[in-house]
Amino acid sequence: MTEPHHDTSRRTVLQATLAGGVGALAGCLTDEATGGDDGASDEFTIGLHSDPTDDDWDAFDYVVPYFTQVVEPLVGVSSDVEPEPLLATDWTAIDDTTWEFDLREGVTFHDGTDLTAADVVASFEATFDHWPWVDGWTGLDPGSTTAVDETTVRFETTDPFPAFPGAISHHYFAIQNHDAADAPVGTGPFEVDTTEDGEVRLVAFEQYRNETPEPSALTFRHLEDDTTRVLSLENGDIDIAHDVPKDQAAAVDEHPETTIQTQVGNHAGLVAVNLYKSPTDDEGLRRALNWAVDQAELVETVLDGIGMPARGPFSSSIPWSIHEELPAYGPDRDRARELVDDSSYDGEELSMLVDSEDGDDSRIAEVLQNWFDEIGVATEIVQVDPASFYDTFVAGEANLTIVGFGSNSAASDYLVRAMFHSRGSDNYQRYEADGTGVYNPGDEVDRLIEDGYRAETGAEKREYYGEVQRRVLETGAIVPLYYDEYVLGTRASVSGIETHPIDKMLEWTELSRTARGDDGA
Amino acid sequence: MSVLEDARDGDGAGRRQVGRAIVGHLRHNPFTSAGGIIVVVLGVVAIVGPVVVPHDPTTQTLQNRLQAPSLVHPLGTDQLGRDVLARIVYGARYSLGIALLVTAIRVVIGTGVGLVAGYAGGWIDEILMRLVDIQLAFPGLVLALVVAGILGPSLRNVMIALAVVGWTTYARVVRGSVLSIREREYVAAAKLAGTPRRRLFRRHLLPNVVNPVLVIATLNLGTVILATAGLSFIGLGAQPPTPEWGTMLSDGRNHLRSAWWIVNAPGVAIMLTVLGFNLLGDGLRDALDPRQQTKLEEV
Numbered sequence A: 001m002t003e004p005h006h007d008t009s010r011r012t013v014l015q016a017t018l019a020g021g022v023g024a025l026a027g028c029l030t031d032e033a034t035g036g037d038d039g040a041s042d043e044f045t046i047g048l049h050s051d052p053t054d055d056d057w058d059a060f061d062y063v064v065p066y067f068t069q070v071v072e073p074l075v076g077v078s079s080d081v082e083p084e085p086l087l088a089t090d091w092t093a094i095d096d097t098t099w100e101f102d103l104r105e106g107v108t109f110h111d112g113t114d115l116t117a118a119d120v121v122a123s124f125e126a127t128f129d130h131w132p133w134v135d136g137w138t139g140l141d142p143g144s145t146t147a148v149d150e151t152t153v154r155f156e157t158t159d160p161f162p163a164f165p166g167a168i169s170h171h172y173f174a175i176q177n178h179d180a181a182d183a184p185v186g187t188g189p190f191e192v193d194t195t196e197d198g199e200v201r202l203v204a205f206e207q208y209r210n211e212t213p214e215p216s217a218l219t220f221r222h223l224e225d226d227t228t229r230v231l232s233l234e235n236g237d238i239d240i241a242h243d244v245p246k247d248q249a250a251a252v253d254e255h256p257e258t259t260i261q262t263q264v265g266n267h268a269g270l271v272a273v274n275l276y277k278s279p280t281d282d283e284g285l286r287r288a289l290n291w292a293v294d295q296a297e298l299v300e301t302v303l304d305g306i307g308m309p310a311r312g313p314f315s316s317s318i319p320w321s322i323h324e325e326l327p328a329y330g331p332d333r334d335r336a337r338e339l340v341d342d343s344s345y346d347g348e349e350l351s352m353l354v355d356s357e358d359g360d361d362s363r364i365a366e367v368l369q370n371w372f373d374e375i376g377v378a379t380e381i382v383q384v385d386p387a388s389f390y391d392t393f394v395a396g397e398a399n400l401t402i403v404g405f406g407s408n409s410a411a412s413d414y415l416v417r418a419m420f421h422s423r424g425s426d427n428y429q430r431y432e433a434d435g436t437g438v439y440n441p442g443d444e445v446d447r448l449i450e451d452g453y454r455a456e457t458g459a460e461k462r463e464y465y466g467e468v469q470r471r472v473l474e475t476g477a478i479v480p481l482y483y484d485e486y487v488l489g490t491r492a493s494v495s496g497i498e499t500h501p502i503d504k505m506l507e508w509t510e511l512s513r514t515a516r517g518d519d520g521a
Numbered sequence B: 001m002s003v004l005e006d007a008r009d010g011d012g013a014g015r016r017q018v019g020r021a022i023v024g025h026l027r028h029n030p031f032t033s034a035g036g037i038i039v040v041v042l043g044v045v046a047i048v049g050p051v052v053v054p055h056d057p058t059t060q061t062l063q064n065r066l067q068a069p070s071l072v073h074p075l076g077t078d079q080l081g082r083d084v085l086a087r088i089v090y091g092a093r094y095s096l097g098i099a100l101l102v103t104a105i106r107v108v109i110g111t112g113v114g115l116v117a118g119y120a121g122g123w124i125d126e127i128l129m130r131l132v133d134i135q136l137a138f139p140g141l142v143l144a145l146v147v148a149g150i151l152g153p154s155l156r157n158v159m160i161a162l163a164v165v166g167w168t169t170y171a172r173v174v175r176g177s178v179l180s181i182r183e184r185e186y187v188a189a190a191k192l193a194g195t196p197r198r199r200l201f202r203r204h205l206l207p208n209v210v211n212p213v214l215v216i217a218t219l220n221l222g223t224v225i226l227a228t229a230g231l232s233f234i235g236l237g238a239q240p241p242t243p244e245w246g247t248m249l250s251d252g253r254n255h256l257r258s259a260w261w262i263v264n265a266p267g268v269a270i271m272l273t274v275l276g277f278n279l280l281g282d283g284l285r286d287a288l289d290p291r292q293q294t295k296l297e298e299v
Helices: A002-029 A055-060 A117-130 A132-138 A226-234 A246-254 A283-292 A295-302 A333-342 A359-374 A386-394 A413-420 A428-434 A443-454 A458-474 B003-007 B012-028 B030-052 B084-120 B122-136 B140-151 B155-165 B168-181 B185-192 B197-233 B245-255 B260-288 B290-298
Strands: A043-048 A075-077 A083-085 A088-095 A098-103 A140-149 A152-157 A190-196 A199-204 A217-222 A240-242 A258-273 A350-355 A379-384 A400-406 A478-491
Touching (some): A043 A226, A132 A140, A226 A246, A246 B245, A258 A359, A350 A386, A386 A428, A400 A478, A413 A443, A443 A458, A458 A478, B030 B260, B084 B155, B084 B168, B155 B197
Antiparallel strands (some): A098 A152, A140 A152, A190 A199, A240 A478, A258 A400
């Protein structure tokens, strides 16, 4: 009696499984995308390598200000990386250390309340509270920001800092309405609709400067894996993929339904050479390493031709970079070998630190290892996970470290200070411990950086910082590699993106889409 | 009488019978044969391959990067223009070498602990087995990840990490075998005859744990290769330019669509190796399993 019952049951299970399988297969094969399709929708989905809801950004209620345009700073950054009015229309240096900023009139937060000087003060204080170390970038101390009246804010810097307006164009100093119950409430063209782990949906802020953004909604989605992000773009799950890996850029460009845009950013890749650790404490050896490297071949092969061969430590897009004036070392490996022979180097292995998650840098490390080997210098590649990479670097444990630095504001002064000043963040730990550092050439360069920091005009600044760049190269404190060029992948039907040297400041307000069929896609 | 019972006191005839059982199983079971062939071929490739392959696994030719398989480069070139076949062949040395070494360390530690715990009994057994329980409470690969993460990325540290987490299986199996054997009459007789403890271990206890240990070790070799590749894939194992299969997989994953050979070659190599050891291990288990033997004899 039980046997037939069992048979029926098995058959039912089999049928159900088969039906489920067919259903699932049909679901997989359907042409209908779940988001970011090429219809005439004015909603767009953007895939980011970084998490738009990163835990580090609790000050902004876990909506990362980079890319999202929910909040705005007082000062914006122009396409030539100069400060330009944003929430502040004008600013004046009252004296060497006092600045007054006039707020734009008629600006309202997403909740309808007016922007006032008190909101600016509250936002700056909140930033100093969350990230105590950023006051060093601006020369401000907590409590040094005051509201003069409803629309005027005063800042008192500890030292003269002419580049102050550019320094506060960083997203750290974006203004929020801290009285709002649901943060972040900003003034940007998009307001937060919903957030979930790794994804934030924004809708257009209709009252934005009397100009409603073109897209009605934007969704930023965390797609960390490069291939997944690219496939999502090609499949139409997303409309825009930020940071397409260079080795997949050609495939995205050749795909009939996608295209790419590239832009040289202000990020530079270089080898930081430890000046205080044997055997790289020998200047002859450091110069030899520089003569061995072929930046053009590196960009052409490892970076798939996307990027610029570097001559200095700062991208050519930074206003005071003297890239064009810097002499190129080589490549000349015969000369490099002679320098090695003349140096005190006696065959020991140089440690070369690299971030294990950075595919480009890992490949560059292997190519460098090969070139250094050709000139008789042995290296050992040490891959370190991103969480401990910077700590290992500033601890001065490696002879060589492949790093990439760029500025996210209109004033890149903090960059030159962090990298080459003895008390800059990269060198401070070793300098405090034993008076050395990592790749800070010493007192003279420290003084040049301080003079550049105080320089009143762009020309003056360029003169001081330019000299820093020359000294850094002459002493072989770095081996320049490349100036980064980021790749943005988009559906062919998407238009209206104007690239920016700082990719985190890309604007989405003009985004539009050609309906399927209209573009021949 | 089963093969194992014959082998129990370690006499030559018993060992010969075990050998015949294994060879017989290899002959008559196609899967075991396939496993054995794969393992032998891999071994030959690892030993002889580097002499035969014309390319150096670390020599870069940037102008020849991402070349499809051809007569010059039968498995193509990678993103730095290195010959993929040469890297696979040299990688076999690393993978097999690491697997053998890690498994040997596991066997030595696990067998030692199991023998002592099983023979001594009492509080020594309690302490050792609780240690085993504690270690088994952690997922093996996660614990290996932690150990490798703390020690820093290198192949040596991966070997240490895998060795310290994998010996517990041997300890438990060996202890179980020893517990049953030590009460047997011939062991009691040997004890009463005044046989020294070292000889007792060598002649009567160890020979009886060899078979299960051999089976576990063979199956373990595949697991270790897989774990090594996994740890190298996430950057904790081999450092560039070492041609380790897991590292090759990781390096080539962005080229999955444009240069399939970079990822598929090490992927197939790992798959075949693990398959080979698993088939061989399964075959050995069947050949040496006393219950299986009893069934055969009954038939």
